[in-house]
Amino acid sequence: MKLYGYWRSSCSWRVRIALNFKGLPYTYEAVHLLKDGGQQHTEAYRAVNPLRTVPTLELQEDGQVRRLAQSMAILEYLEERYPTPALLPQEPWARARCRMLAESVNSGIQPLQNTAVMQFVKGELKADERAFAAHWNVRGLTALEELVKETAGTYCIGEQVSLADLFLVPQLYGSRRYGVDLSPYPTLTRIEAACGHLPAFQAAHADRQPDAVPA
Amino acid sequence: MKLYGYWRSSCSWRVRIALNFKGLPYTYEAVHLLKDGGQQHTEAYRAVNPLRTVPTLELQEDGQVRRLAQSMAILEYLEERYPTPALLPQEPWARARCRMLAESVNSGIQPLQNTAVMQFVKGELKADERAFAAHWNVRGLTALEELVKETAGTYCIGEQVSLADLFLVPQLYGSRRYGVDLSPYPTLTRIEAACGHLPAFQAAHADRQPDAVPA
Numbered sequence: 001m002k003l004y005g006y007w008r009s010s011c012s013w014r015v016r017i018a019l020n021f022k023g024l025p026y027t028y029e030a031v032h033l034l035k036d037g038g039q040q041h042t043e044a045y046r047a048v049n050p051l052r053t054v055p056t057l058e059l060q061e062d063g064q065v066r067r068l069a070q071s072m073a074i075l076e077y078l079e080e081r082y083p084t085p086a087l088l089p090q091e092p093w094a095r096a097r098c099r100m101l102a103e104s105v106n107s108g109i110q111p112l113q114n115t116a117v118m119q120f121v122k123g124e125l126k127a128d129e130r131a132f133a134a135h136w137n138v139r140g141l142t143a144l145e146e147l148v149k150e151t152a153g154t155y156c157i158g159e160q161v162s163l164a165d166l167f168l169v170p171q172l173y174g175s176r177r178y179g180v181d182l183s184p185y186p187t188l189t190r191i192e193a194a195c196g197h198l199p200a201f202q203a204a205h206a207d208r209q210p211d212a213v214p215a
Numbered sequence: 216m217k218l219y220g221y222w223r224s225s226c227s228w229r230v231r232i233a234l235n236f237k238g239l240p241y242t243y244e245a246v247h248l249l250k251d252g253g254q255q256h257t258e259a260y261r262a263v264n265p266l267r268t269v270p271t272l273e274l275q276e277d278g279q280v281r282r283l284a285q286s287m288a289i290l291e292y293l294e295e296r297y298p299t300p301a302l303l304p305q306e307p308w309a310r311a312r313c314r315m316l317a318e319s320v321n322s323g324i325q326p327l328q329n330t331a332v333m334q335f336v337k338g339e340l341k342a343d344e345r346a347f348a349a350h351w352n353v354r355g356l357t358a359l360e361e362l363v364k365e366t367a368g369t370y371c372i373g374e375q376v377s378l379a380d381l382f383l384v385p386q387l388y389g390s391r392r393y394g395v396d397l398s399p400y401p402t403l404t405r406i407e408a409a410c411g412h413l414p415a416f417q418a419a420h421a422d423r424q425p426d427a428v429p430a
Binding site: 050051053066068069070074077081092097100102103104108110112116117120121125135139143146147 | 266268292
């Protein structure tokens, strides 16, 4: 499998954790979201993914090249295709709560502070894009801290690493970038620290990717 | 089951279609997103859903009241709990494509034009919130029109109604509200028209809800 991604893209990062966690080897192709006006806008990449987003998962099946965009869709696909080790709990209600937590990041926070939106808020609306991002991070994390308490153990859902953790960890890295004070979210940061001990999370970290330019 | 929703909320609408499609009876409790500064911000509703969003699905299980937010999480839960009639294809790659299309709306378009964001863009940034919404609709629908062609039949995924259709139909209603010209998306509007013949979609339509205030 091949993953088109960007080191600091939280959506790419989620998929990297899943691939590592499930022990699936992959090659990584960096798509620089800022260089040359954004390599995701090139004709070549638009043929790979018309959404002009990362990640895109590429795989060969039945002699065909197949491509999938949208991190949640990729993660559900990997879970169905390679169910062990699992990233969704077995119990139906726990699965539902896990997806709810993941979606609170996926559709509730990240879309409001991705590269395209930040550029638009700054460039077109002439507004402070970091303040815009921080606003939605604070609002989203406040709710997430409350929601996660119902199920949290070492991880978001008890003692099992799940999709919810894959969405949380990269999001908090982004929150810090936008200057968000994370002290009101002790449950979230405790879970983040626990995940930080796991090799699958360590190897997926933004700063450890081949295209990383750490501060 | 009880669904907290708002007639014009596309996220509530998706869940209404699924409940109808699967023949699951439910009661509907309207949460007016604009009246009284937004009923989703009341203390009573925040106890129901700390995200301050609709929909919330409420159900009783083992004598307990259980609540679930986030439309995608609700839909996946309903699909697992009540698998027939199915809203996800059986074939793994078709399932993946279906979720990708749904997520292109769920995380790619809707979050950038929901009530909270529109109010913030207008009130805080003093910008044209309708133009902001229209921008992300056009960008998202352009990609979606291209992506859907790979699998489209009568519906987004061949001849089977699926989650992708549940996300598409309410989104296009929103797109029109923001003045988006839909003529560049003939595949999407053709699928929308086909869905419009189905009772499950008809009964879920915004204008037919008890709290509707049609123009």
